[in-house]
Every structure is written in structure tokens, then in C-alpha cells.
Amino acid sequence: MAFAPFNDPRDRGGPAQPLLIAEDLRKHFPVKGARGKSVQAVDGVSFQVKKGETLGIVGESGCGKSTLARLLLHLVVPDSGALVFDGDQVGGSLSVGALRRQAQIVFQDSYSSLNPRMPVRDSVAFGPFIQGKKKAEARDIARDILGKVGLDADLFGPRYPHELSGGQKQRVNIARALATGPRMVILDEPVSALDKSVEAQVLNLLRALKRQLNLTYIFISHDLNVVRYISDRVLVMYLGRVVELGPVDRIFEAPQHPYTRALLDSRPSMDPERRIEEAPITGDPPNPIDPPSGCRFRTRCPFAEAVCEKTSPALTDVRGPETHVAACHMQDPASGHSGAGHG
Amino acid sequence: MTDIAAIDRPLDTFDEQAAPATRVRGYWRSVLYRLRHDPVTLFFAAIVLLVVLAAIFAPLIAPFDPYKESVVGRLKPLGWRGHLFGTDELGRDMLSRLIYGGRVSLLMGVVPVLIASIVGGLLGVVGGFAGGRINTAIMRTMDVFYAFPSVLLAVAVAGAMGGGITNGMLALTLVFIPPMCRVAETATTQIRMLDYIEAARATGAGTVTVIRYHVLGNVLGPVFVYASSLVSVSILLASGLSFLGLGVRPPTADWGLMLSTLRQSIYVVPIVCALPGAVIFVSSVSFNLVSDGLRAAMDVRL
Amino acid sequence: MDQGANSPLVEVNDLSVKFVSREATAHAVNKISFAAQRGEVLCILGESGSGKSVTLRTLMRLLPGRAKVEGSVHVNGRDVLAMGSRELRDLRGGLVAMIFQEPMTALDPVYTVGQQIGETVRRHTGCGRTAARARALELLELVRIPSAARRLDAYPHELSGGLRQRAMIAMALSCDPQLLLADEPTTALDATVQVQVLILLRRLQRELGMGMIFVTHDLGVAAEIADRIAVMYAGRIVEVGPVAQVLANPLHPYTAGLLASTVHGQDKHQDIDAIPGSPPDMRRLSPGCSFAPRCSRRTAVCRMTVPEPQFSAPGRMAACLNLPTAAE
Numbered sequence: 014m015a016f017a018p019f020n021d022p023r024d025r026g027g028p029a030q031p032l033l034i035a036e037d038l039r040k041h042f043p044v045k046g047a048r049g050k051s052v053q054a055v056d057g058v059s060f061q062v063k064k065g066e067t068l069g070i071v072g073e074s075g076c077g078k079s080t081l082a083r084l085l086l087h088l089v090v091p092d093s094g095a096l097v098f099d100g101d102q103v104g105g106s107l108s109v110g111a112l113r114r115q116a117q118i119v120f121q122d123s124y125s126s127l128n129p130r131m132p133v134r135d136s137v138a139f140g141p142f143i144q145g146k147k148k149a150e151a152r153d154i155a156r157d158i159l160g161k162v163g164l165d166a167d168l169f170g171p172r173y174p175h176e177l178s179g180g181q182k183q184r185v186n187i188a189r190a191l192a193t194g195p196r197m198v199i200l201d202e203p204v205s206a207l208d209k210s211v212e213a214q215v216l217n218l219l220r221a222l223k224r225q226l227n228l229t230y231i232f233i234s235h236d237l238n239v240v241r242y243i244s245d246r247v248l249v250m251y252l253g254r255v256v257e258l259g260p261v262d263r264i265f266e267a268p269q270h271p272y273t274r275a276l277l278d279s280r281p282s283m284d285p286e287r288r289i290e291e292a293p294i295t296g297d298p299p300n301p302i303d304p305p306s307g308c309r310f311r312t313r314c315p316f317a318e319a320v321c322e323k324t325s326p327a328l329t330d331v332r333g334p335e336t337h338v339a340a341c342h343m344q345d346p347a348s349g350h351s352g353a354g355h356g
Numbered sequence: 357m358t359d360i361a362a363i364d365r366p367l368d369t370f371d372e373q374a375a376p377a378t379r380v381r382g383y384w385r386s387v388l389y390r391l392r393h394d395p396v397t398l399f400f401a402a403i404v405l406l407v408v409l410a411a412i413f414a415p416l417i418a419p420f421d422p423y424k425e426s427v428v429g430r431l432k433p434l435g436w437r438g439h440l441f442g443t444d445e446l447g448r449d450m451l452s453r454l455i456y457g458g459r460v461s462l463l464m465g466v467v468p469v470l471i472a473s474i475v476g477g478l479l480g481v482v483g484g485f486a487g488g489r490i491n492t493a494i495m496r497t498m499d500v501f502y503a504f505p506s507v508l509l510a511v512a513v514a515g516a517m518g519g520g521i522t523n524g525m526l527a528l529t530l531v532f533i534p535p536m537c538r539v540a541e542t543a544t545t546q547i548r549m550l551d552y553i554e555a556a557r558a559t560g561a562g563t564v565t566v567i568r569y570h571v572l573g574n575v576l577g578p579v580f581v582y583a584s585s586l587v588s589v590s591i592l593l594a595s596g597l598s599f600l601g602l603g604v605r606p607p608t609a610d611w612g613l614m615l616s617t618l619r620q621s622i623y624v625v626p627i628v629c630a631l632p633g634a635v636i637f638v639s640s641v642s643f644n645l646v647s648d649g650l651r652a653a654m655d656v657r658l
Numbered sequence: 659m660d661q662g663a664n665s666p667l668v669e670v671n672d673l674s675v676k677f678v679s680r681e682a683t684a685h686a687v688n689k690i691s692f693a694a695q696r697g698e699v700l701c702i703l704g705e706s707g708s709g710k711s712v713t714l715r716t717l718m719r720l721l722p723g724r725a726k727v728e729g730s731v732h733v734n735g736r737d738v739l740a741m742g743s744r745e746l747r748d749l750r751g752g753l754v755a756m757i758f759q760e761p762m763t764a765l766d767p768v769y770t771v772g773q774q775i776g777e778t779v780r781r782h783t784g785c786g787r788t789a790a791r792a793r794a795l796e797l798l799e800l801v802r803i804p805s806a807a808r809r810l811d812a813y814p815h816e817l818s819g820g821l822r823q824r825a826m827i828a829m830a831l832s833c834d835p836q837l838l839l840a841d842e843p844t845t846a847l848d849a850t851v852q853v854q855v856l857i858l859l860r861r862l863q864r865e866l867g868m869g870m871i872f873v874t875h876d877l878g879v880a881a882e883i884a885d886r887i888a889v890m891y892a893g894r895i896v897e898v899g900p901v902a903q904v905l906a907n908p909l910h911p912y913t914a915g916l917l918a919s920t921v922h923g924q925d926k927h928q929d930i931d932a933i934p935g936s937p938p939d940m941r942r943l944s945p946g947c948s949f950a951p952r953c954s955r956r957t958a959v960c961r962m963t964v965p966e967p968q969f970s971a972p973g974r975m976a977a978c979l980n981l982p983t984a985a986e
Contacts (some may be wrong), residue, residue: 073848074819083563086558113560125550130573138550178936179706186555193559208705209875211917213932235849238921242930262759279853281878283922285902288882293853297818351413386681393680 021196021227023115026066026100031061032197032229033116036086038094040077044302044326048207052301055091056253059328062197067223067230069244069261071237071276075301076250078233082201085231086118096199100156114144116284117190121202122183133185137141140193140314154192161225162188162218184218191222197229204239216243237280241265249273252301253307255328259337269331269339308342318342320349380488387518390653397649402526403642411458414466420449422609428538431624442628445621448626456609456637460521461639464594465587467591468525472532480540481575485548485567495541498534506531510593514602524603539582543575577654584647588640594638609638665735666693667837667869668717673729675712675721682941686712688893689729691967696836697869701884701901703877703916707937710873715841717871718750731811733837752782755830755837759846761822765814771798771825774812775832782833787804797828801858820851824858831862838863840872844879857880877920881905886973889913892938892948894964899974909976910952947979955980 038058041051057079064066072078083089085096087109098115101107117140120126127136138155142148156166162184174182183203188200203219204212216239223230234240240247240261247264249257249272257270268274278293294313300304308326311317320342328338329345342350391397409418419438436440441450441626483494501509513527542650547553547570556566597603606613611632618629675687687709694700702984704710711871717731719738731738734753741749744947746898750756758764762974766774775797785793791810798806801824814822822983823843830838840859843854863870874880880887880901887899887904918931919961938944946961947953953960957980963976 020366058394073850083554088558110560113558113891118555118558120551120555123551126552126555128552128574129448139556139561143556143559143561145564180936189555209877210705210919210933211936213921213930214934216921217929217932236921237849238923242921242924267843275850279849281853281856281876281877281882282883283905283920285881285905288860289857292850294850295854297820297851298848302820319731325977350847351681389681 019101023196024099026073028064030062030064030100031097032099033062033085034095034097035060035085036095036097038096039092040079040080040089041092046077047302050302053253053304054301055084056304057100058094058250058253060248060255060258062229062231064243065227065229067232067243069240069247070231070233070250071115071235071240071247072250073235073276073298075252075298077253077301078250079201080248081087082118082231085199086116088115093141094322105169113194115195116194116197116199117193118199118201118215119183119186119203121181122173122186122206126186127182127189129174132171133164133177134166136174137185137189140189144193149296151192158188158192159185161191161222164188170232178211183207187215187218187222191226196227197231199231199233201233202235203232204338205234205236212239219243233314237265237277249276252299252304254309254325254349255340256310258328259331259333259339260335263333263337264306268336269344270310270341271314271316271343273339275313278317308340316343316350316352318350324348364375387653390562391649394612394649394653397653400642400645401649403638404646407639407642408462409459414459415585418449418452418455420452420454422428422448423607424448427513430580431621431628433625434627440585441631442625444618444628450484450631451476453609453614454611454631457611457614457632457635460604460608460610461594461636463526463614464521464525464597465591465643468528468532468594469583469590470549471529472536473579474575475529476533476536477540477575477579479573480537481544481567483537484541484544485563485571487545487548491541494537498537501530502534502538506584506589506593507596510597511600511602514597519602519605524597527597527602528593529557531593532586532590535586536579537584540579543570543578547571547574581647581651581654584650588643588647591636591643598639667696667734668694668871669691669718669730669732670713671730673713673727673731673857675709675714675716675728676726677722678724678726679758684940686725686893686940687716688943690890690893690895692888692895692898694869694871697863697867699860699872699883699886701880701887702871702873702890703875703880703887704873705937708890709892709940710875711738711841713890714756714841714871714873717837717839718754718756719746720750720756722978737762748782751778751830751835753835754837754839754969755833755835756841757823757826757830757843759842761819761826762814764826765822765829767814770811770813771817771828775825775829776827778832793832794828796833798825800831801825801828815924819847820854823847823851823855827859829957831866833975834864834866836866836868838870841871842874843872845874845876852879853882877905877916878922889916892943893940894977895967895975896978897951897976903974909970909974909981910949910978911955911980912949913976914921915952917964924972934968 026353036059038055040055041053044050044052051200058081070078080089084091087103094102098112103109103112134152134155137159141154142151146154159166159169164184167199176236177185184340204215207215222228232240232243244261247261248255249270251272257264257268257273265277268277275293282288296313299312305312307323307328308321310344311321321347326340326342326345328340331339342348343352346353429443429447431445432439432443436442439449439451441454442641444450444453483491510527513522513530517523517526551568553566555571579636594603595612598610599616604610604613614632618632622629661915672689672693673687673688676688677684690713702710702713716727717733717738718883733886770957772791772794775794776787779785779793789856795806795810798809803821815826844855846857856879872883884901887901888895889910891912897904897908897913904913905917908917915933919933921930924930933952938948946963947965950956950960960979965979967975967977968981969975
């Protein structure tokens, strides 16, 4: 996937500079009633997003991906860690308000993603209006962007959310996020609530919009097939931590972390002749309130050993042409794990 | 290349089905539709309308002067010499006094609820949106007032302030602020965490703007419905205050006051003496049932 | 009155279900007919609004009061639509059991898992408390819940999502049903848990010889669990057949469109073959084929007549006026 040309006047630093750097983001939510305990939603997540790429983030429930999405826009304030947007530190040289002019978020379509009492065009025009445009100008922007997502502004503008189908509502969500002209869009499970026939339409739309508007995407989903289709690189999360990160083809063809492998093997085969006979891993994802010590995956990992309980594995480089890291003791020859050093 | 516009356009002009999810009537038209087809609510709404119109046009429709006394024509039964509803203990025409009494009762019914809605509503929205300690401070203060039975509280406040219409309305307003606050706070708390509020914040909107554009519109519904049911309670309480002598002063016509003064004469002309009570009952129940109907109609499954 | 081993376990003929309200009538199910055999897994596949869940619930008459049902539904030879309330209570949980999508709402939060299963057992077999508890333990072990004895006394909120789903399956199996109805039981589960539950259901179905009707919107899930698959669209069944055949060689354009648009290893540099338009509004169905507005194969006659089922082979049906001929 070729990266789009960079003619955006807001661009600082050119194509070599990552659009977003997340450094050691941490967010724990205290548990009401149980003193001292907290939900360790995001626990030391670091990654970079290149300009013009789509970074896919996958994980199951409790892995912290939704919290991470909100941390990236400071909708939830991180306990610690840094965010650097195109070279500027968020909270330092770049205010949160200024960040929100350049990055936006699209939520999972549910009944709560659009104000039920506002007609669609007002919901979409709200963003530009808040960011200083006059009402009439905001309305024009809304009309233009609704057209870009394939909705006739005259037909759909005055409608209320309950008069739209799921796919149409999601397109309105996308329009709302794009109305302020962001450079980066975070998509939090944007197609999960849609019917399959509509999901494909929205994915096609997202790809087209990315090309047209020079966007960078962070695409969060639990559906691996969708992530494979749309992402350039993939980040796998488990219980608040990054367990693997690398180019999409490498992750899907040669996953290095046992969890990634299990996740990939859990996908239905689509072939009745080759059904999955044995579950790749047993049990449920554990509770983020009391995560296991050391490597958090060790309670379900078929390769767990004593070292996995004592120390958390760091993201170690995996051999290959592009950056591919996995947080597993088996990747680190010095860890003491019996499987280490075998790649 | 995706032809984006074609995503939703049907393959040729096979209109209706492929057309976007069909245009349903707007929310308010939907509400009106339901109301139009709800005979019970319509009936009682007609009564409410009657009461309101009678109160507004009292000078035009009252057959007699409500303050004109007559020594001879005291406590006369229904229909006596043109007095459709008889006369009271000072010879004044009951019908005219009931009509004029409606003005006071409606005033004391609606105004306190209106003010309480605004004050309590704002407090509730602020508390609900702020959450945390501010919310606790506001809601626990409200709880203190809530702990008192409304009648007791109204009587205590009105009595302490010395009675009269204004003090009576003030007392009722104070009684109604806590429940209105609670309704608004609940509605606000429910919406606060929804995605579209987060999306609004994500565009950089400040708290006041978010409340103004996104919260108020959604909170108004439950607040309005609850307020309409409070009107019926307010009429009852206001009548109660007047009955106890804490509301209007004689000779002003007021249903509660009339009930109080006619109480002793109940063995003379029972029907006439019961009339003010009947009117209070009918008005209060009508407002109540209309508010129920409104709630049912507004609870459109969006 | 039980039928012989060769007659179908479930026979549905010309079933129509309407939801009537003052404002509109929604035609959720429109004259469908199908049969499910003993010991087979029939998967009803459809998107939201297709009528699949309503169909499933009609088999147990678990519909709200404003539903109007026409047609005939026979389970094990007995006419479900004609049953009185006593017979229905015996049917539900006894001959036929159901598992739902959200185990948290299907299990009562104020009773332990053991108590709930025990209650179902006692209701249907009339045995005593101790026997019921023993049976509950047996069932929890059957569904492979670890530390089953301890979990008997757990409340639903103390269990994880996957365990709750297993507990619900245990409850459904408690009275040896011959027919298990599953309404999207894995949709709300994580991928690694979903695969465990699917494998469990397959194993149980084989071991206990139950018939199963499994409703889902996910083609992948259908491929994993079904023997036969019935595809529904806008309240009608548009295609039926053995799952391998339907997935490899779909006859109906909707099925073909669904397969093409399901994201599964497509080339990322190309658009996905999406079906244009949206599913129809069930309150205003137009005459003719409901899929026609979105169909690439449609002709003028498609909007005038509802296609009748065409059988290209026994058990292989597609309701389309423009089926691919042998030459295509």
C-alpha cells in the first residue's frame, strides 16, 4: 500500500516522522469499594503510527483497546506516559484542543453514538461549529461531507438517527469524524455492530475516504479477518499490554506470540470439511483487576514456564525485513526459557 | 475505485425497498399521532382544557359576581333561582366562585412546578454531569428535603412564612425542587457516558456547550413528563394549604378555602358543600391522567 | 404420539408471523416451510430483520402477545401452535430447550447456578433436592466446567462469560431435550471462547443425539457447526441445502452476495464485493421478491411475483426466478 503524498499544510517533519508516538501509556481505573485494587486497563503500551498507514489493533474483551482509543485523544487522561503527534508533545507544545483538530474518533455504531434528538446534519455540523466556523459554513461542510460518505444531504440531513439503518448511521458517524478535517482517525470497532452485507460497504467506503482525504487510520477490532484486510501493520493486545506488533502479512502468516497464534487459530475456517477440532486455548480471558504476575498470558499459555511467572517479557525484535516485535520469553535467547532461541 | 454514491443508490430505479430506510414521521408528529388515537387521554385532556379556559375567561363566563353576598340566598341548593350550583354560606354563587377559584388553583398548581422544574432541573443537570463530589453534595442536600413528607414540608414552610398566595407558592416550589432535581440528575447521568457525548467532547466542545446542545434536549423529555404529573399534586397541595388557612385569604375564591368554609354546612346542602372537593378531584385526576398519556405517547421506541 | 425415527423432528409449514401495533404491522416471517431431522444440526442464517430469531421462538411459542401466527408447527409430531399452557410448559425445557445470546440475562442473578439447574430438573422430573443437585453436578461436568462442584454454588455474576454460557447450556440439557434451539449463543463471546463453545456444542449434540437448530448471522460459525443450512432474507427462506454445497456453490444471489462480501482473506488492494443497499423495512414489504432491489440478477418479473422454492436436488432449494442454469 503506497503512502499518500503529503501536501497537507499542517504536516511537520515529512514522511519519515511518525504521525503518532505513544510512549508507555498507562491507565488504571480504581475499583469502587475495593481499596487498593484497580482495573489495569492499559499498562505500558508503546507504539508508533506512520503517516498514511492503517494500524490495526486487535484483542479480546478486557484487553484495553477501547480504553487505549480514548487515551489517544485524551478523552480519558492517561495516568502516565506520553503522546507525541507529528513531533509535538500532547499537553506540551500541542494542546489537547489542537490535537482534537487533527485527530478524531469513530465509535462503534450503537444507539448511543448519535444524539437521538438531533437531526443528522446538525450532528455532523456540530464539530466544525465548535471549532469556530459559523453556522452556515458548518452546515455547508456537513452537506459536503455527507455527500462524501454517500448520503444525499437533502434526503438524509433532516432525518433523525432512528430513521436510519445501521449502515447509514455508521456513515453518519464517519461523516461526523471527518467534518473537522482531521489527519488521523481512530476507528473503534466501526463495523462490529453491522450486518455482514453492510460491513463490506462501510469497509470499502473507509478505504476510499482514506485515499481521497490523505488519512491515517488506527483501526481497532476484535475481528481478525477485517483487520487483516484493512491494516498495514497490526498490534495485538492482551490484558492491557502489547504482545505483538508487526506488518500484517507477517503477523498473519508467521505469528510469533502464542496468544496471536491461538487467536488466529480460533477463527472459523469457513470450510465445513476442515472444522476446528480442538480449541487452541482453554478458559476465558482473565480479569483485568488481578492480572497474573510476570507474563499475563502465562495462565493460558501452553509454553508457560517458571520464568514467565517471575518476569514480564519485553517486546523483543523478531528476525525479519521489517520491524516485528513480540513480548515473549521464547523470543529472547537470554530469558532462560527452554524454548528461547528457536525463533 | 469505489463509486461512493452508488453504495446506497439502487441498481436502477427500483425505488421503495432499496431506498433508504423509509421516512418515518418525525418524533413530535409520532407523539401527536399516538395521542390522537388515545381516547382516554384525549377525554381528560378536554377536561383540563375546559378548566384552563374557564379560568382564563372567568370574567366572561361567570354568571354572577363571585364576591356578591346575599343574606337571604345563603346555602341554597342546586338550581335555585338561576344559581346553577347553588350558593355558599355567604350567599355567593357557587359556580362563579368555582370558576374564579380555578384561577388561583391553576396558578398555584402550575407556577411552583414551573419554577421548580427550572431550578431543580438545572441543579440536576449540573450534578449529573459533574459527577463525583459536586453531584454528591447536591443530591444529598436534596435528600434532606426529600425526607420530609411533602404535605408536612409545605405546611411548615408556608406556616413559617405566614401564609398568603405568594408564600404558598414559594413553599410548594421548595417542595418540588428535590424530585425535579432527581429526575433531571438521573436522566443526565444516563446520557453522560454515551458515545455521542464523548464524540462532542472529542471535537473540543466545552462542558457548557455540550450540556446546551446535547444534554438539555434529551433531559427535557423526562423532566416535562414528570412536571406534568406534579401539577396534579400541586393542585392538591395548594388546596390543602388553603384549606388549612395557609393559602389565599378570604374573600378570594379558592377551592381549598371554599371547602374549608363550607365544611360546617355539610348537613344543610351536602351536594353544594362537596362541590369544591369534587372539582379539586376532577382537575387533579385529569392532569394526572393526561400526564400519563403524555408519558406513554412520548415513550416512542426510538 | 411420538413419531417414528424417520419422521422429521421439526416440521414447519407455511408459517407466517406478524407483529401488529397501532402504527404498523411488521411481517417478520412470511410463509416459510422447512423441516429438521433428528440428530441433525440445521443452521438458520440471516442478518438482522430476516426473521430468524422469530422463527426460532415460534417453535416454542416464546413470542410476545401482539404476535399473530399462522401456519403449522409440529415438533416430534405434536402441534405446537395448538398446545394449551400446561402442555407448553412441559414442552419448554422438556422436549425442547433453548440457549440464548446473553447468558447474563438468561440466568437469574439471585440464584446460584446449581439452584437454577436443580429447579428445572425438579420441575420436569419431580425428583427431590438431592437428586436434582446430583444431576446438576453431572451436567456441569458434562459441559466441562472446571471445578464443577465448587461452581454449583456460584452466582452467575461470579462466572466469566464463557463459563456462564456453559452453565446455560447445562441448564438447557438438564431434561434430555430432543431438540436444542440456539439463538446466536456465540455472538457475544470472544473468538477464543466462541471456538470452545462451538466445539462443546458439536460434541454434545453428537453424544446426546439431539437435533439442533442454530440461528446465526455469521457464515463462519455456520460452517463450523451446521449439517444443513437455511438462509433467510426478509422473512423468507431463500436457500436450503447441505452446508458444504451451499457454501461452495450458492444458488441464490443473496447467499452468493453474502459469501462474497464476508471478509475472509480478500485481496486488500481491491474493494470487497458488497451487496448494495440495505435490508428492507419489514413494515413495508413491496410485492415480488424482497431481495430484488439489491439483486444483480433481477428482471422485470422479479418485482411482481414472489419466487417459489425451486428444488434442484432433494433437500437443495433456492427461491429465485433466475437461478443459474447448468450451463453457467
